[in-house]
Every structure is written in C-alpha cells, then in structure tokens.
Amino acid sequence: MSIWRQRVADPVFAGLIVALLLAVAACFPLRLVLERSVFSHIVVVDITRSMNVEDYRRGARAVSRLEFVRQSLIGAVADLPCGSAVGVGVFTEREPALLFEPIETCAGFSAISAAIEQLDWRMAWAADSLIAAGLHNTLDLLGRGDADVIFVTDGHEAPPLNPRYRPDFSDLRGKVRGLIVGVGGLSLSPIPKYDESGRRSGVYGEDEVPQRSSFGLSELPPEQIEGYHARNAPFGSERAGGTEHLSQLKEGYLRQLAEAAGLGYHRLESPEGLGRALTAPALARRQRIATDVRWIPAALALAVLMAVYLRVLLPRPGFSTSN
Amino acid sequence: MTDWALDTPYLLWGLPLMLLPLWRLPLRPAPCSWHALLPVDTASRAVDLSLRLAGAGAILALLLGSAGLHRREYTVERTGYGAHMVLLLDRSRSMDDSFAGRTPTGGEESKSAAAERLLSGFVSSGRNDLVGVAAFSTSPLFVLPLTDNKAAVLAAVHAMKLPGLAQTHVSKGLAMALSYFGDDSSAGSRIVLLVSDGAAEVDPDSELKLRRWFKEKGIRLYWIFLRTAGSHGIFETPDNPEDDNAQARPERYLHLFFSSLGIPYRAYEAEDADALERAIADVDREEQRPLRYAERVPRRDLQAFCYLAAALALAWLVAAKGMEVAR
Numbered sequence: 001m002s003i004w005r006q007r008v009a010d011p012v013f014a015g016l017i018v019a020l021l022l023a024v025a026a027c028f029p030l031r032l033v034l035e036r037s038v039f040s041h042i043v044v045v046d047i048t049r050s051m052n053v054e055d056y057r058r059g060a061r062a063v064s065r066l067e068f069v070r071q072s073l074i075g076a077v078a079d080l081p082c083g084s085a086v087g088v089g090v091f092t093e094r095e096p097a098l099l100f101e102p103i104e105t106c107a108g109f110s111a112i113s114a115a116i117e118q119l120d121w122r123m124a125w126a127a128d129s130l131i132a133a134g135l136h137n138t139l140d141l142l143g144r145g146d147a148d149v150i151f152v153t154d155g156h157e158a159p160p161l162n163p164r165y166r167p168d169f170s171d172l173r174g175k176v177r178g179l180i181v182g183v184g185g186l187s188l189s190p191i192p193k194y195d196e197s198g199r200r201s202g203v204y205g206e207d208e209v210p211q212r213s214s215f216g217l218s219e220l221p222p223e224q225i226e227g228y229h230a231r232n233a234p235f236g237s238e239r240a241g242g243t244e245h246l247s248q249l250k251e252g253y254l255r256q257l258a259e260a261a262g263l264g265y266h267r268l269e270s271p272e273g274l275g276r277a278l279t280a281p282a283l284a285r286r287q288r289i290a291t292d293v294r295w296i297p298a299a300l301a302l303a304v305l306m307a308v309y310l311r312v313l314l315p316r317p318g319f320s321t322s323n
Numbered sequence: 324m325t326d327w328a329l330d331t332p333y334l335l336w337g338l339p340l341m342l343l344p345l346w347r348l349p350l351r352p353a354p355c356s357w358h359a360l361l362p363v364d365t366a367s368r369a370v371d372l373s374l375r376l377a378g379a380g381a382i383l384a385l386l387l388g389s390a391g392l393h394r395r396e397y398t399v400e401r402t403g404y405g406a407h408m409v410l411l412l413d414r415s416r417s418m419d420d421s422f423a424g425r426t427p428t429g430g431e432e433s434k435s436a437a438a439e440r441l442l443s444g445f446v447s448s449g450r451n452d453l454v455g456v457a458a459f460s461t462s463p464l465f466v467l468p469l470t471d472n473k474a475a476v477l478a479a480v481h482a483m484k485l486p487g488l489a490q491t492h493v494s495k496g497l498a499m500a501l502s503y504f505g506d507d508s509s510a511g512s513r514i515v516l517l518v519s520d521g522a523a524e525v526d527p528d529s530e531l532k533l534r535r536w537f538k539e540k541g542i543r544l545y546w547i548f549l550r551t552a553g554s555h556g557i558f559e560t561p562d563n564p565e566d567d568n569a570q571a572r573p574e575r576y577l578h579l580f581f582s583s584l585g586i587p588y589r590a591y592e593a594e595d596a597d598a599l600e601r602a603i604a605d606v607d608r609e610e611q612r613p614l615r616y617a618e619r620v621p622r623r624d625l626q627a628f629c630y631l632a633a634a635l636a637l638a639w640l641v642a643a644k645g646m647e648v649a650r
C-alpha cells in the first residue's frame with residue numbers, strides 16, 4: 001500500500017482533508033436563489049371620534065383605541081420580514097387619505113413608525129364616519145395595486161347608515177385582497193369629547209349625536225312610521241333615542257363587510273395578534289432572492305472536524321503503547 | 324468592537340467545542356518507553372501548542388462564520404449640498420384639476436400629478452437633503468419626519484396622485500411644517516417648500532404664532548403657487564379697492580403675510596407644468612449650501628475572513644498530520 005493510500009485510509013487524516021476542502025469552499029461566494037415570504041400592506045386607520053374611546057388597557061392604564069392601534073401597528077411593522085413594505089393612510093368621512101405608498105420596512109422603519117406615532121384624530125378633515133362607503137372607496141383607490149389593504153376601524157357608522165343605501169361591494173370582490181381589523185371592546189363605552197386645542201371636555205351625550213339616519217328615504221314603508229310626513233318628517237316625528245353616543249366594536253357588521261368585499265377579518269386584541277394577522281400566509285407574496293448559503297459548507301466542515309476529534313478520543317483498534 | 328455583530332448569536336453555544344482540540348491532538352501518539360527520557364524541546368512544544376490552537380481556532384472561525392459575523396452598518400459625517408427641508412403639500416380637492424381649472428381630460432395633467440412628477444425628480448436628484456413631508460387640506464397631516472430615506476420621501480410624494488380631500492387650510496399646515504424643526508437652528512439651512520394651488524385667510528391667532536416660529540426657527544420659505552387659469556395671482560393688486568382684503572384675495576394676502584415675516588422668502592407663480600419645473604429648478608439652485616449629513620456605510624460581511632482563517636488553520640493541521648511518521 002502506497003503511503004498516500006495508507007494516509008487517506010486513516011479516517012482522521014481523511015476527515016481533516018474533507019474539513020479543509022469544505023472550509024476553502026466556504027471562502028468563495030455561494031448563493032442560492034430562494035423564495036421567501038414578504039408582505040406589502042397599505043394600512044388605513046380610522047381616525048374618527050369613536051376611535052378615541054378608551055376601552056383598551058395597557059397595564060393598569062386605560063388607553064384609547066387609536067393609541068392601542070398605533071402601538072400595535074408599530075410592533076407589527078417591526079415584525080415584518082425585511083423586504084416587506086408598508087404604506088399608511090387615514091380614513092374619515094368616506095374618503096381615505098394615503099400618507100405614503102408602501103415603504104420597505106427595514107430601511108424605512110424609523111420613518112414609518114414616526115408617521116404611525118403621529119396618527120391622531122385631529123388629522124381628520126371631516127367628522128363623519130361612513131365606514132362602508134369609506135371601505136369601498138379605500139378598496140377602490142388603494143386595493144387595485146400590489147398591496148393588500150388593511151382597514152383598521154371600530155365599525156361605528158356615524159351617522160347611522162340607512163340600510164336602504166348600503167354600498168355594493170360586488171364590483172370589487174375578488175379584485176382586492178386584505179383584512180379588516182376590528183378595534184374596540186364589545187361593550188358600549190362613552191366617546192370622549194375634545195375641544196379644538198385637544199383638551200378633553202367630557203363625553204358625548206345622547207342628544208349630541210344623530211341617533212338614526214335621516215338620509216334619503218326610510219327603509220320602512222310610510223304607514224309604519226309614526227308621524228310620517230313626506231316633506232317635513234320623512235323619518236317620522238318621534239324623537240329618536242338610542243345608544244349611538246356610545247361606541248362598541250361592531251364586529252358582526254365588520255364581518256359582514258369583510259364577507260361582502262372578500263376580505264379577511266381580525267379582531268385587535270394584542271400587538272402580537274396583529275403581527276400574526278399581518279404575516280398570515282394568505283397575505284404573503286413570494287419574493288425570489290439570492291441568499292448567502294456559505295454557512296452550509298462551513299457547518300459541514302465543523303461537523304467533520306468534530307467527528308475527527310471525537311474519533312481521536314476513541315480507543316484505537318490495533319494500537320498499543322507496549323509497541 | 325461594539326460595531327461587530329452576529330446574525331445568529333446562539334451558535335456561540337458551540338464555543339465549548341473548542342476545548343476538544345486543546346485537549347487532544349488529532350495525531351497518533353508516538354510511542355516512547357519513558358517520557359522522562361525525552362529532552363525538553365522548545366520547538367516541539369511550540370508545534371504542539373500551535374496544532375492545538377489551530378484546531379481550536381478552526382472551530383472558532385467556523386462558528387463565527389456560520390453565525391454570520393459582520394461589521395454593523397454605521398454612519399459617517401460628510402459634507403454635501405442640501406438642506407433640511409419640509410415639503411408642505413396641498414392635498415385639497417382643487418389640486419386634482421388641471422391648470423386650466425377643469426377635470427383633466429386626454430393628455431392634460433392635473434396640478435397634483437404635475438407637482439408629483441416634478442417633485443419626484445427634485446427629490447431623487449443628487450442632493451443630500453434631509454426631507455420631511457407634511458400635507459394639509461382642512462386639517463394638517465403629518466406624513467414623514469425629516470429623513471434621508473429617499474425611497475420613503477418618494478413614496479410620500481407619489482401619494483399626491485390620489486384624489487384630494489377637502490379645502491385648503493394653509494395656516495394649520497404651516498404650523499405642522501414648522502413643528503418638524505427643533506429650536507436649535509444651527510443645523511444647516513432650513514426650508515419650508517409650500518406647494519399649493521390656493522390659500523386661505525390666516526386667522527390672527529395662528530398669525531402671531533407663525534410669525535414667531537418662522538423667526539425663531541430661522542426658516543427660509545418658498546411658495547410655489549400653482550395658479551389656475553383665470554384665478555387671481557399672488558402679485559396682482561385688485562382693480563377694485565373693495566376687493567383688496569383677505570377674504571376676496573387670500574392668495575395675495577398670504578403672500579403679503581409671508582413677505583412681512585422678515586425671513587428669506589420667495590414666491591413663484593406657476594401657470595403650467597413648465598413654470599413649475601423652472602420654479603423647482605430655481606429652488607434647487609438657490610439651496611446649494613453645504614450641509615453636514617450622515618452617510619450610511621453599509622454593513623460589511625466578515626464571513627469570508629472567518630472561513631479563510633479556518634482553512635489556514637486546517638491546512639496547518641493537515642500538513643502536520645501528513646508529516647506523521649508512518650508505522
């Protein structure tokens with residue numbers, strides 16, 4: 001047997017050679033094109049008054065829906081894998097305002113989180129909160145691009161929606177992808193009132209908000225409406241009472257809207273939950289990227305090297321010190 | 324050393340494996356009858372030690388490499404040309420009309436689309452500005468803080484293409500734009516670039532506040548007024564003195580207000596996209612002052628060095644093993 005054969009037959013020597021070759025291989029660029037999941041979201045946040053309701057808790061402190069949304073969103077954006085993109089918009093009345101188109105979340109995190117931090121009800125340019133119409137316009141304007149629309153709202157229509165005039169989502173169904181995030185508690189809570197400079201001044205009372213829709217024609221036939229008058233009182237003369245000055249998460253309604261528009265639904269309960277909802281496989285897009293895989297030969301080299309040293313520890317067959 | 328980092332630090336749990344090569348050499352022990360008979364040989368000791376260290380070093384290098392050793396991204400201060408600039412964009416509904424004041428048809432471009440296109444070009448040119456974006460209609464909208472992330476600023480400028488919101492409430496927008504700048508006015512030149520197609524009366528309360536802030540914060544103000552055909556210009560004096568008031572001519576009065584601030588101020592009236600382009604080019608030329616800015620030095624991957632070190636250490640082990648006396 002030649003000396004080389006003999007050497008290579010020695011598992012320790014062979015192992016060292018293999019480890020060396022693998023380490024040398026790892027010195028060269030080695031890339032594999034892999035697919036990974038990234039996300040592209042346009043988050044549209046309802047900033048109407050009912051979002052000021054303080055029915056979330058952080059620690060012992062009651063926080064408003066909007067504040068909880070801000071915190072949760074920043075956490076969720078931080079959890080998105082690099083290469084994902086997030087755009088932010090706000091919603092009030094029936095129109096969304098896009099602040100910026102999706103920005104890559106790793107390089108742009110500080111900018112995105114600063115913008116989310118500043119979301120405030122005082123940005124609202126109108127006081128109405130026509131959720132269904134707003135959702136329809138949002139999907140129509142923003143949902144046709146590459147991004148999924150994440151519509152964050154408590155579902156509180158103000159003034160109440162006349163059931164006769166519900167927006168029709170059939171034109172958008174299947175063309176848009178996204179999620180409605182329901183915000184708020186399930187029990188009724190008072191809506192705080194703020195003055196122009198942002199100071200809090202009590203809560204809305206029963207007679208300070210419209211308790212029923214007075215738009216268009218009533219859904220009821222005139223003979224069923226108390227005190228009906230076609231011109232002066234198309235919705236009847238009875239004083240409308242109700243709970244519209246209190247707010248709760250209208251979950252059933254939002255689920256219904258999500259169903260109609262072909263969107264998913266998620267109830268905001270924790271920042272982690274929102275993070276999971278925003279990285280749901282249904283919203284993932286595949287992105288092909290070249291990934292550095294030099295760690296593979298390096299790890300193999302390490303494994304072989306460890307095997308060599310463990311082999312050294314074993315008692316050698318045929319070796320004896322008396323020789 | 325604080326700027327070095329690992330992608331997967333938990334691989335460092337493998338570090339105790341380094342003890343193995345320190346303890347045992349991967350060499351066949353050469354038999355000898357009695358150790359005490361061997362003379363103390365410094366060279367042999369050194370080789371012995373070097374082989375043990377080579378084994379341990381190879382393991383360390385492979386672990387660090389596969390854990391993704393890198394030097395973190397860091398920033399260096401450089402001097403370039405640019406400014407700290409807040410783009411204050413009008414998002415009112417009238418911005419969606421063409422310069423002729425109609426809904427754009429065919430080849431016509433709306434005012435917002437023209438502003439979006441030309442501002443995008445301005446932002447992506449080679450300037451080193453720190454740009455923030457604010458928008459306003461009836462209420463001010465905080466869009467982006469001052470940032471050097473050009474992609475983000477472009478994303479915010481592109482959002483102008485979407486339909487506008489409501490009215491033009493300029494004083495709230497100005498207050499929002501000014502709030503982007505801290506009180507320390509030493510850091511480079513500070514610009515507010517207001518792009519709007521209309522104006523509104525500035526109420527006396529905000530007027531006082533704005534006057535103070537513009538002065539205190541050392542702001543340079545540019546106003547690009549997108550003038551719709553047939554509307555009143557900002558430099559025009561009305562023929563009828565009865566019209567010469569802030570309600571009838573808010574644009575003219577806003578211009579007078581800005582001129583009276585005692586700060587560097589320039590107004591441009593753009594009646595079409597070309598005029599807008601010239602105005603933006605003029606701002607670009609004017610604002611070529613040196614600015615200290617932070618440049619990002621991207622992270623540097625150090626895996627290759629780790630693997631090279633491991634390969635050298637292993638080569639030394641292989642050489643030693645290869646020189647083993649065969650029996």
